[in-house]
Amino acid sequence: MTNDIGAPSAHAVPHTELTSPTRHFTMRFSSTPRGVRLARRLAGQRLDAWGVPYGSPAFDEVTLVVAELCANAVRHGRVPGRDFRLWLGADAVTVRVEVTDTGAEGTPEPASPGDDGEGGRGLLIVAGLAATWGWRERSDGPPGKTVWAEYSLRAGDRSASGGDRMRLNP
Template sequence: MNRAITPHVTPQQPPTPTREFSMQFTSTPRGARLGRRLVSHRLDDWGYPCDSAPNETVTLIAAELTANAVRHGHVPGRDFHLRLTATAAATLRLEVADTRSERCPTPAAFEAPPPLDEESGRGLYLVAQLADRWGVTPRVGAPGKDVWAELALNTA
């Protein structure tokens, strides 16, 4: 895993997934919890056991991104969408889309940890530390944003 903040540039075209899980969830704490649990179960089904580093890392990233979708991206009556893909190039990609486009995180805000006396604000900093790449892009064909993170797996 890369501990340095990487540029938040969306790849021109994400690699073609070999496996995909996609689902819409209610924009509630229960929906966020269910999304996180289903990510862990799906990764286990794909051969990444629940106690493996890839499963634990992507599940933690899912917890942060789904919680942010509920807390910061919630629009009454609108759900959030989660998509998990695995590629032949040994990359796991998690995308969480919400309908709030005006509340978009800025990459520069997560280059350093938040002050110790702050009660919140560590979620995307953790994502930046755990993921090999992450970023934010506008949703295509709908209002809102898509926050994504990628974890490159060692194939050796």
């Protein structure tokens, strides 16, 4: 994968991909609500196996980020007959979530705080939980994009959401 970010956005930040994740997981899922649920469940199982236990604040927050990014891929990046891809990577202090879709829809932008619509708050949730997040155009062929978020497990890098971060098992 390339480190290039797509077109500039007010919410696209420098790409800080983990240089050497000690653990990683990737899988393609159907672009359906069922695919989103399965992605969240499998991500949760993987996090628990990596030492981020079920029910911990870190577990809950990372699985919420996974669910929001996957739901956005299905809602805004869905192309009939095409899947989305979830990639998780982790080292001792960071979990990175990447979700790649095949839609040609524009840049991902969070809703404005004053928006009264029913949707559009998923990226606000991601921004509130993740240490950093952004997006880049898909570089491996078909149109699409990858939206990513990094979650810090260090207590000193806490987001405004609260809760103690967990360290991954080596």
